[in-house]
Amino acid sequence: MDSIDILFAYVIGGFGAWAAALMMLIAVQGDRLHRGVLLRCALGFTLLGAGMVLSGLVDRAARWPTLTLALSAVVATLVIYRALRQLVGVPVIPRLRRWSEIAALCLLLLLAWLGGPRSFALAFHIVCLALSLGLTWAVRRALLAPRNAAETAMAATLLFYAGTWVFALYATLQHDGPEHRHLLYVEPPLLAAYGVIYALLPLLVGAHVLNLANARLDRRLRQQASTDELTGLLTRRALNERAMAWHADVLERERLPAVLLLDVDHFKPINDTHGHERGDHVLRAVSGRLRGALRAGTPLARWGGEEFLVLLDAANLDEAGATAERMRTAVGATPFAFGEERLPVTISIGVSAWPAGGVFARAVAEADAALYSAKREGRDQARVAGVDRTVAAIATRRHATAGEESHLPGSGP
Structure with missing residues (x-):
């Protein structure tokens, strides 16, 4: 050429x-x-x-x-x-x-x-x-x-x-x-x-x-x-899309898939008293504390309004309940600081298992029922589906039982 x-x-x-x-x-x-x-x-x-x-x-x-x-x-x-x-x-x-x-x-x-x-x-x-x-x-x-x-x-x-x-x-x-x-x-x-x-x-x-x-x-x-625009968490739709693959992966590792549904207590009065902008700040702050209480990579979504949902990879329901209690404490232990103002915020949590062969919607419904029970019984508590006591009460009872057994004849060194 x-x-x-x-x-x-x-x-x-x-x-x-x-x-x-x-x-x-x-x-x-x-x-x-x-x-x-x-x-x-x-x-x-x-x-x-x-x-x-x-x-x-x-x-x-x-x-x-x-x-x-x-x-x-x-x-x-x-x-x-x-x-x-x-x-x-x-x-x-x-x-x-x-x-x-x-x-x-x-x-x-x-x-x-x-x-x-x-x-x-x-x-x-x-x-x-x-x-x-x-x-x-x-x-x-x-x-x-x-x-x-x-x-x-x-x-x-x-x-x-x-x-x-x-x-x-x-x-x-x-x-x-x-x-x-x-x-x-x-x-x-x-x-x-x-x-x-x-x-x-x-x-x-x-x-x-x-x-x-x-x-x-x-x-x-x-x-x-x-991604939820307000909190930076997963949206409900995104979590629904990932749920089945996550469930299969957890079961393959012989772990228990658990669903935790959370709700901010008395959120409407916060909006009514302090305004919707402060309510948005509360939701962002709660999201940050929830993330801090969970392992990196744990699916966490804003489920709707002031509700959040967690897909938890646990050894058993006791561990799932302990995680729920840790999240509740992380949010409610210290009031949120907004300038000079200190605003106490608590959450209620419902926990349910999502066993093999189970339907995600059913697991969410069971967690929702447990959450409703926690709300009805006074809020600021975590409940496991099918259990009539709070997670904290169950843990206290177990510790007490363990202490009693340690004093039985023949127990201990």
């Missing part, structure tokens, strides 16, 4: 870059989350397309389109690089630094241009290799632990892109001849492959950017759907 064919491939690639930019401008209308990222990517692809199209359409005897191609490619790649970093979760760098980077690279290329064709070709390839490696490094996590297929595809494409610049720089170092308008110095057998690659790559990367943005948006929407 000769230089005319390569330049024609650049024209195709330029229109592909413009098509990618147009798709991003359309996507922005329905994706406010990634508006800034997509607009910067669209700008980058627009610049890249302009440089590639000009290099193929302007008088081939002129040398300035070579400089335009190089500047547009470098600036566009840097703009897309910085946008992609944000898209994969890397913190955004200050705008002044971004502009400084662009200015520094443009100045470097201009100085290399004045130094002659060879110095310009080397500078251009070194900069492009550095930027392609930076792109690959920015998405390195997607190579090692991708969260979705979009990340895998983007990372693989950028790794391949960096590889093309490694070989292109090597070929440039070996080249000892006239300047090429298209700035590629690989041997003719590979030149055709480079032409195809650079004709298709802008549109391919643009599609990857959109897929990555969509995947990230989908993940965020799923997270919002599964």
Whole structure:
């Protein structure tokens, strides 16, 4: 493939870059989350397309389109690089630094241009290799632990892109001849492959950017759907979706799945006396204490209003009851501080087993009945389904019984 064919491939690639930019401008209308990222990517692809199209359409005897191609490619790649970093979760760098980077690279290329064709070709390839490696490094996590297929595809494409610049720089170092308008110095057998690659790559990367943005948006929407906005706990729907898999896992480990249903005592008077904003603060504070009383990873959801539900992995019902008592104490032992005000808050808890073959809704109903019993008998207590005493009373009785047995004839050392 000769230089005319390569330049024609650049024209195709330029229109592909413009098509990618147009798709991003359309996507922005329905994706406010990634508006800034997509607009910067669209700008980058627009610049890249302009440089590639000009290099193929302007008088081939002129040398300035070579400089335009190089500047547009470098600036566009840097703009897309910085946008992609944000898209994969890397913190955004200050705008002044971004502009400084662009200015520094443009100045470097201009100085290399004045130094002659060879110095310009080397500078251009070194900069492009550095930027392609930076792109690959920015998405390195997607190579090692991708969260979705979009990340895998983007990372693989950028790794391949960096590889093309490694070989292109090597070929440039070996080249000892006239300047090429298209700035590629690989041997003719590979030149055709480079032409195809650079004709298709802008549109391919643009599609990857959109897929990555969509995947990230989908993940965020799923997270919002599964997380209670006020407390940060699981939503009722999210817990229902996870319950069966959790139940099977606990049974497989020969443990007892237990359901704990909790309710904040006298919550309506808190709202009526102190206002709904204070009520929201109470729910957030209660959520924090509940999390602190449970093992990390224990499913905990805001079940509705001032109710919470816990799926507990326990050895037996006694252990489940002890955990419920610990949670009750964690919430009620110390009043909540709101500025100068101290507000005592307690909870009531119902505990039930969810045995093998049991229905989740039935286990919840049994825990709800135990919770209702705890409410009816005075609140600020935990009850186990099917037991007519509070968890604390059962524990006290057992300790007393154990003490009596220790004093029986023949007991002890």
